[in-house]
Amino acid sequence: MSALHYDLCVIGGGINGAGIARDAAGRGLSVVLVEADDLASATSSASTKLIHGGLRYLEMYEFKMVREALKERSSLHRSAAHLIKPQEFILPHDQTQRPLWMIRLGLFLYDFLAGKKTLPSSKLVDLKTAENQLLKSEFEKGFSYFDCWADDTRLVVSNITDAASRGARILTRMKCKSLVCEDGSWRVGLKDQVRDEDIEIKANMVVNTTGPWARSFLEDIGFTENDPNIPNMRLVKGSHLIFPKLYEGGQAYILQQPDKRIVFVIPYEQDYTLIGTTEEAYEGNPRECRISKEEGSYLCKAHNRFFEKQLKPDDAIFSYSGVRPLFDDGASDARCVTRGYRIYHHERYHNPFLTVFGGKLTTYRSLSEHVMDKLMILTGRNNPAWTRQKPLVGGDFISKGQAPDAAYEAFRAAQGEKYTFLPPELLERYCRAYGTRMGYILKEAKSLDDLGVHYGDHVYEAEIQYLRYYEWAQSVEDIIWRRSKLGIHISDETIAALQQCFS
Numbered sequence: 001m002s003a004l005h006y007d008l009c010v011i012g013g014g015i016n017g018a019g020i021a022r023d024a025a026g027r028g029l030s031v032v033l034v035e036a037d038d039l040a041s042a043t044s045s046a047s048t049k050l051i052h053g054g055l056r057y058l059e060m061y062e063f064k065m066v067r068e069a070l071k072e073r074s075s076l077h078r079s080a081a082h083l084i085k086p087q088e089f090i091l092p093h094d095q096t097q098r099p100l101w102m103i104r105l106g107l108f109l110y111d112f113l114a115g116k117k118t119l120p121s122s123k124l125v126d127l128k129t130a131e132n133q134l135l136k137s138e139f140e141k142g143f144s145y146f147d148c149w150a151d152d153t154r155l156v157v158s159n160i161t162d163a164a165s166r167g168a169r170i171l172t173r174m175k176c177k178s179l180v181c182e183d184g185s186w187r188v189g190l191k192d193q194v195r196d197e198d199i200e201i202k203a204n205m206v207v208n209t210t211g212p213w214a215r216s217f218l219e220d221i222g223f224t225e226n227d228p229n230i231p232n233m234r235l236v237k238g239s240h241l242i243f244p245k246l247y248e249g250g251q252a253y254i255l256q257q258p259d260k261r262i263v264f265v266i267p268y269e270q271d272y273t274l275i276g277t278t279e280e281a282y283e284g285n286p287r288e289c290r291i292s293k294e295e296g297s298y299l300c301k302a303h304n305r306f307f308e309k310q311l312k313p314d315d316a317i318f319s320y321s322g323v324r325p326l327f328d329d330g331a332s333d334a335r336c337v338t339r340g341y342r343i344y345h346h347e348r349y350h351n352p353f354l355t356v357f358g359g360k361l362t363t364y365r366s367l368s369e370h371v372m373d374k375l376m377i378l379t380g381r382n383n384p385a386w387t388r389q390k391p392l393v394g395g396d397f398i399s400k401g402q403a404p405d406a407a408y409e410a411f412r413a414a415q416g417e418k419y420t421f422l423p424p425e426l427l428e429r430y431c432r433a434y435g436t437r438m439g440y441i442l443k444e445a446k447s448l449d450d451l452g453v454h455y456g457d458h459v460y461e462a463e464i465q466y467l468r469y470y471e472w473a474q475s476v477e478d479i480i481w482r483r484s485k486l487g488i489h490i491s492d493e494t495i496a497a498l499q500q501c502f503s
């Protein structure tokens, strides 16, 4: 590859890098995004997957952050109603917690901060109803409120696909090893991890969105030595356990723990229940973090305190862990470290270079907009912000004034009429994962046979081809864990058949 020259190089293909690449490409910049591994291979595939204001941050008086996140919840829901859906939460109450009136007030504030109503308001609920019978008998009353749930990895991939459709170049398995500001541009040294080759590109501006590596990356390339103002990070591990479905019904639970933390119990992938998360200070390589014995016991205990059914960590069939890249605001307790973000400008260099510290899945779009606004100011351009109102790739089935869920239902019904041969679960899976992009897979297909080789469990060649050619999938792992969650559902035989596509 020759030394190509771009307006902007984004380092890191998690949610923040993806959002920035999309925003920048839409503002007319030539963009390259480099990702050391696969897209969303680090923190952005290990979240609790909530697009939420964060009820508990109200206790920490983070009103501004909660307000921003709630505003984002509403605009993201509109922009990708196939990936993001409303989720009801039940908050069981007992005498050991704050009084009912105080929680009611907190939820009232949460509803108020959300502004224009797009989700049902919170309310007091009787927990003696049939669907809540699984709770212990001492929980008689509680609250119901709504947030949104999102497929985190698909959100990353959709942003990247959107960026690419606007001209961005996406290089995965490409690690950034060096950065040198010289002769009015950045020389970006890359290592192709597959071919084991060194490559150099040039860019006028660089943004470091390496998440939990943000600080260590700066240390590795020698940028921290002369700048004592570069913020520190707190790396906080969080783990989840996945159990075979623990109850019927679509409601999730938010469980207040005696240590003041909260643990969520959430319906997951139709047949499963997700329980998370924990907060444990972390040192070491973020890619190697795994759930500890203590975390597993903590999550089961948190669940067992509220539910009749008693769980053990061994009952879980999967687990996953990730590292929160938190901006270090000096809080002593990991629970209290801000989930807000900082955009740091490395002012010593002639060409703009920004590093993103912290953030949340929920606020990636506004974070990206702030990064791009800052770059516009630094370079004297005025290409305007545009992402708030614009659907993401695949989410363009919504029309002005239409409610997101009604738009999704109408879209799915229309696809069902068009592709009558699709079994209902496959129709739902394609509609949810790809939105209008499912047309790239199905094209003019009139039967399942038109989708090519059947690898098993309704995984067809047409989908795999799409993921390889349009979504940068390079391995079975990429496909079954990040482009989809098929890994949970499909048999070993199907996985083995898929392996042959990549051998």
Ligand SMILES: Cc1cc2nc3c(=O)[nH]c(=O)nc-3n(C[C@H](O)[C@H](O)[C@H](O)COP(=O)(O)OP(=O)(O)OC[C@H]3O[C@@H](n4cnc5c(N)ncnc54)[C@H](O)[C@@H]3O)c2cc1C
Residues within 6 Å of the ligand: 011, 012, 013, 014, 015, 016, 017, 034, 035, 036, 037, 038, 039, 040, 041, 042, 043, 044, 045, 046, 047, 048, 049, 050, 051, 052, 174, 175, 176, 177, 209, 210, 211, 212, 213, 217, 236, 237, 238, 239, 277, 278, 321, 322, 323, 324, 325, 358, 359, 360, 361, 362, 363
């Ligand atoms: C347990 C847990 C639960 C969470 N739950 C929620 C939630 O429910 N809702 C919410 O809003 N937020 C949640 N979050 C927070 C959210 O997941 C993170 O803020 C977000 O995913 C961080 O994204 P990122 O792009 O900054 O980092 P990452 O997703 O980690 O992306 C950084 C990328 O940079 C790449 N990289 C690193 N070094 C290099 C290099 N030298 N060259 C090229 N690429 C490189 C990595 O491979 C990685 O893909 C949660 C986080 C955790 C850990």
